[in-house]
Amino acid sequence: MLMAMSKSKAMVNLGQCNNQPMYHDSGKDAASVHKHQIGENVSRKDKINFLVTTLLDLKDSKEAVYGALDAWVAWEQNFPIASLKRVLITLEKEQQWHRVIQVVKWMLSKGQGTTMGTYGQLIRALDMDHRAEEAHEFWVKKIGTDLHSVPWHLCHRMISVYYRNNMLENLVKLFKGLEAFDRKPQDKLVVKKVADAYEMLGLLEEKERIFEKYDYLFTETAAGKPKKSKKLLSEKKKSGRRKPTSTPDDLTPGDGVQTQ
Structure with missing residues (x-):
């Protein structure tokens, strides 16, 4: 399994916490500290594996994918851009191009990952997902x-x-x-x-x-x-x-x- 039972339990508890992403919060109230401590009980590798497994198991729905991503980062103090890049690499290796597109678009909707590297990942995924026209539209709007x-x-x-x-x-x-x-x-x-x-x-x-x-x-x-x-x-x-x-x-x- 990707995680030990105790770690899975911790991840379930995370979903029951306040759904507001912590990387937007400036204060550190008791709930925030508690949420941070729960997150520290799970290794970064297990968090990444957990998200990849979750994304692959979800139905093909933008709302479901975005909801899972929102819940995954809800207890983070800072936006986990490095972990998400690892997630994207794993999805690319699995040739899950549609999921790569959804994750990148979700990141961009949060104002994160606005780099040429991320744009290149999206262009490639759109091409591999047979969406060349959309790749062209993105190029014209963001890069060209x-x-x-x-x-x-x-x-x-x-x-x-x-x-x-x-x-x-x-x-x-x-x-x-x-x-x-x-x-x-x-x-x-x-x-x-x-x-x-x-x-x-x-x-x-x-x-x-x-x-x-x-x-x-x-x-x-x-x-x-x-x-x-x-x-x-x-x-x-x-x-x-x-x-x-x-x-x-x-x-x-x-x-x-x-x-x-």
């Missing part, structure tokens, strides 16, 4: 207005979402926005996806332009010495439409849109 400073790995993630879901106009628009800030891609995979998008849109001159502009990504070896790239030359000669073939695994996982 700040292209001069968005980390490249997050931009690459969104380009990959657009590429896999045949949202090619959005893909080239994002890349042009990055170019407007003189943001140079650091990975040739980005250039290849953008070039493919231009080709599928019939914009062959744009495809040639970016291959020429970023040819250094294809001609430098690991030692930094220039080398002719046969792959680049063959890419330039190819024509016709191709179907996007990249997978979500080509990226490293990251750290008020539609809710479900």
